[in-house]
Amino acid sequence: MTRLLILFAFIAAFGLPPAPTAADQRFARLTEPGIVAVMRHALAPGSGDTASFALDDCATQRNLDARGREQARAIGVAIQAAGATVDRVLTSQWCRCRDTAELLGLGPVEELRVLNSFFRNPARAEPQTADLRRYLLGLPPGETIILVTHYVNIRALTGRPVASGEVVLLKIGRDRTVSVVDEILIGPRR
Numbered sequence: 154m155t156r157l158l159i160l161f162a163f164i165a166a167f168g169l170p171p172a173p174t175a176a177d178q179r180f181a182r183l184t185e186p187g188i189v190a191v192m193r194h195a196l197a198p199g200s201g202d203t204a205s206f207a208l209d210d211c212a213t214q215r216n217l218d219a220r221g222r223e224q225a226r227a228i229g230v231a232i233q234a235a236g237a238t239v240d241r242v243l244t245s246q247w248c249r250c251r252d253t254a255e256l257l258g259l260g261p262v263e264e265l266r267v268l269n270s271f272f273r274n275p276a277r278a279e280p281q282t283a284d285l286r287r288y289l290l291g292l293p294p295g296e297t298i299i300l301v302t303h304y305v306n307i308r309a310l311t312g313r314p315v316a317s318g319e320v321v322l323l324k325i326g327r328d329r330t331v332s333v334v335d336e337i338l339i340g341p342r343r
Contacts, residue, residue, distance in 0.1 A: 188323070197317065214247060269281075270306065319336060320337045
């Protein structure tokens with residue numbers, strides 16, 4: 154994050170376009186055909202949601218804190234700095250995911266129910282992950298997509314744990330496979 158702040162200060166002083174950092178260069182893979190980004194929502198302290206959870210009431214949910222909001226914005230800046238133009242940003246209906254998706258600043262955000270958390274209903278893991286896989290396999294070639302979802306969803310899809318705000322780049326293969334090609338984490342400042 155410090156490198157990014159130094160870069161912004163340099164840009165402000167000299168008016169030059171940003172030079173991608175090492176992490177930004179990996180985001181450039183989004184311009185490759187068949188590459189899709191799936192990310193866990195930015196930092197929202199705690200785990201799970203309250204017993205009074207209501208999908209339409211953010212006050213009953215675990216939400217992004219100031220560091221999480223900053224993290225989401227920094228991820229969006231890094232994606233833009235890498236030269237990737239995003240066609241669609243799709244999100245879980247949970248407030249922390251919607252807020253992350255909006256704070257990325259990469260374009261209009263659409264809700265996609267298959268990205269909703271199944272943390273409270275583990276029996277949904279297998280069928281919902283199968284639905285997500287079918288969705289990914291049906292994406293139009295060449296469209297740049299970012300999906301914002303939850304730990305359990307990404308773990309079920311990829312078999313890998315992810316940190317808050319971590320972006321996993323997936324390759325949608327012609328052979329109908331979905332494989333991880335990279336993982337990028339731009340953490341919140343402490």
